[in-house]
Amino acid sequence: MNPQIRRLFLVLSLLFVALIATATYWLWRAPDLEARQGNPQLIVRELEIERGLILAADGRTPLAANRRRKLEDGRVWYLRRYPRGELTAHAVGYSTIGRSRTGLELSLNDFLTASNANLSTIIDTTLDRLRGIPREGNDVVTTLDLDAQRAAAQGLAGNCGAAVALEPSTGRVLALASSPSFDPNLVETDFDSIEAITAPCRPAAPLLDRATAGRFVPGSTFKIVTAAAALDTGTYTPESQFDDPGFCTLFGERVFNFSDQGTPAGFGRVTLADAVENSINSVFCNIGKELGADVVLEYAKRFGFYDRPPIELPSEEVLISGLYRNGRLYDPESASEVDPGRLAFGQERLVVTPLQMALVAAGVANGGVVMQPRLVERIVSPDGDVIQRFDEEEWKTAVEPSTAADLSAMMVRAVESGTGGAAQIPGISVAGKTGTAETGAAGRNNTWFIAFAPAEQPEVAVAVALSDQTGTGGATAAPIARAIIEAALGRNT
């Protein structure tokens, strides 16, 4: 029987080798497995790290902090808490065990957990391990100005929409708010209550960051881009004359001006500046037809359309603005595929984010140069050393300074005596542009206001977008923009 036993042992040995080989295979697949959402391994290991704080622009107010929990076996876990709750939920995001991470908590995870390959961080973490003390993450100082942020959140409350405030000369994001919001403290413990949030839009989608990923039709705010193309190409000047019959003929059909539909009582003879001031569709429609869709789109790209704004949020949370077809970004190969008239006044399948329109306003405010938007000021090690500073960088050069100055002057008129009157602030000249975009359903308008102030020396540029509105941009969005501007400029109403 011995040969059989020997053979048996051989087979058994092979089987055991197969076991080791299988275990090795999973080791080799470890990076794939680690990336899977349901894998608690990496997340739990990172719970043992004292995660860095996320702070407001003042460098003191914590937006994300830690809660220590002592386990039965003596280990300490650091769980996340968000002292400001709903206020900064979308920009800061959340870091949980059960529902992974979002926002800066996700995109800056390496810094927050001190996993970044930076010499001083590596030395620190190695020393910590040798001393047996928990690893400490790096703190993130954001650019968020809590006064402006609060003004934005309060203004948006009760609506579905978003607001973004930027510093035009640096690209710093002063406020980034989306409504409805949610309490990130409840994501882990009571997700049902977040799913139960309701708002005057369907779905309420409180987790969606409408400021960077909300899909809005820009409406008349896009006229700033068209006007930029009209002026910068030298085709028109602010004084160029137009005849407004109250409608524009597109493919043999009449498209009427907003607010007087069906009653073609036009403004008569007007200049380009008048058209911006009173947001006259027919004028822009004719400009669009004259310039062609390709030129208008080219200027949109110069402001950042068709490119993902390089903000520090996870790229999947930042939507690219542009023409969309069947839910996908679409860059027409030939200008004839696009209706230039409707494009010129911001309809025609355009999908934009509030962040992108804030960048348009900021570009005009900054003499035609769009600065890279950034949400992070600096990253500080536990010892207080600045590990990384995020400097201002130019992102796009949209138009000549002279064009920007002309656009600015026209936008000032729109607030002083045009559709944006609700954004007037005594003592400060505000430049702005309203927008009321039709989505094809009654009472479902997207209303807008983009602005910057003070017009002579801009310190803040904002975009406010609301969905599911019955009113106009001037009535609904402009007051919110004004409140944000006042807060950002340090004025309290």
Place this chain on the structure above:
Amino acid sequence: MALRVRLPHADPFLLPLGGLLSALGITMIYRIDPELAFRQGLWVVVGVAVFVALVLFLRDYRELDNVKYILGVSAIALLVLPALPIIGRTINGATLWVDLGGPLVFQPGELAKVFFVVFLAGYLRDNREMLSYGAAGQGRLPSPKHLGPLLLIWGGAMLVLFQTRDLGGALLYFTVFLVMLYVATARWTFVAAGLALFLAGAFALYQVIPHVQDRVQGWLDPWAEPEGQSYQLVQSLYAVSSGGVFGSGLGNGVLLTPAGDPYIPFLETDFIFSAIAQELGLAGGAGVILLYLIFAYRGFRVSMLAQDGFSKLLAAGLTAALAIQAFIIIGGVVGLIPLTGITLPFVSYGGSSVVANFVLLALLLVVSDRVNRGERA
């Protein structure tokens, strides 16, 4: 100590291997739940006591040959116990437990395994001539008369599987049976026929029992339902893969949720190898596998050195049972074969399992003492 006095010629490797694996088991269980580790420690003490008693009082293990039919019937009786009303307990879809009130919940199947091997060793020794050569005149197939026991055991294994939903147990019994049959007769046809029957039976059961379907589906594509039926396997793979080559170190693995429960249900029993692979890494996991391989090597060596058929078959059967059991569960938790719930011998938490494996070890050592003594005499 008792071993040195009573069995001076016993194999010097087997007991330390059992001890090492038990110690590793207690260490890992302590990591998961200190209280369970204490109870496991008590069980090991009971196991060692039974081991010592067997070594001291089992004068000649060959007497077991005389009671083989009693043992065989007892094995079947033990297996049927959990299916009885009142005392039977069903946990996680398998009916494997007997509850005699209080702390006396045990898995009779573990002990039946040892009885079963003893019975087979005796039965096959008696019938091996007939089984091997009796059929030679009628082509390659043995006569129905000699196929009878094979079919009987096959039917029994399937019945047990059907009754208790214990896939791992059925697989173990049947494999051990085939292995011993092969060792006794050296005929591949038996093994092939047995395997074919098992596969046919397994396929039939797959069609009928949803529990079996779940297990096989979960194995074929664990990522289809990572939160559902293959949750355990997926979590086990996460644990194995995150261990790296040298592991996270004892106490540093991610085994428990914030609430203090293991991520993998049955971590301390069926999935103990996942915990080992994570905290001790591939090196530790492979080390454990090698320990079983050394155990198998020493066990088979005893069998090869033995002079009489009963000793040979007994040693080979006991060794094979332990090694195959280790393969089935480790293979299950690393996704090599469909996952079935059986214990990792000596390491997993479980009183019946620990005691039964010490009984197995005692028998093996008694055989080895006799074998080595005979060799030197």
